[in-house]
Amino acid sequence: MFIIFGWEKEEYDKINFTQCYCYNCSEVKRWVLHTEVEWVSFFAIKTVPFLIKRNVYCERCGDSINIANLKYMSLNKSPALIIDYIECTQFAKKNDTQKSYLIEKRQQSEQNMNDRL
Numbered sequence: 001m002f003i004i005f006g007w008e009k010e011e012y013d014k015i016n017f018t019q020c021y022c023y024n025c026s027e028v029k030r031w032v033l034h035t036e037v038e039w040v041s042f043f044a045i046k047t048v049p050f051l052i053k054r055n056v057y058c059e060r061c062g063d064s065i066n067i068a069n070l071k072y073m074s075l076n077k078s079p080a081l082i083i084d085y086i087e088c089t090q091f092a093k094k095n096d097t098q099k100s101y102l103i104e105k106r107q108q109s110e111q112n113m114n115d116r117l
């Protein structure tokens, strides 16, 4: 008796995952959830999800943020928590001066939008 096993990789995008302000391209944009799953297969049947990788990326500029599996579960698919996570992760790469500048730029942008309405 012999067993045929292998690996199969599956990738998919959830286009309308969330929408929020991107501090990289300075606009409110859609963020896409990209998921990669590596399966262990037996006789060409996907059996065990061995490795799952998730990241979200800005649809406009492509700024990508990895979401570890435990973090993804803790976000509990809550849009508010996901938006906070995206903002915190984008800010983690910036110093205080850059953060102040980006917040001011966002406020000006929102003010301009309100003035047009």
Ligand SMILES: [Zn+2]
Binding pocket: 022, 023, 024, 025, 026, 029, 058, 059, 060, 061, 062, 063
């Ligand atoms: Zn962007």
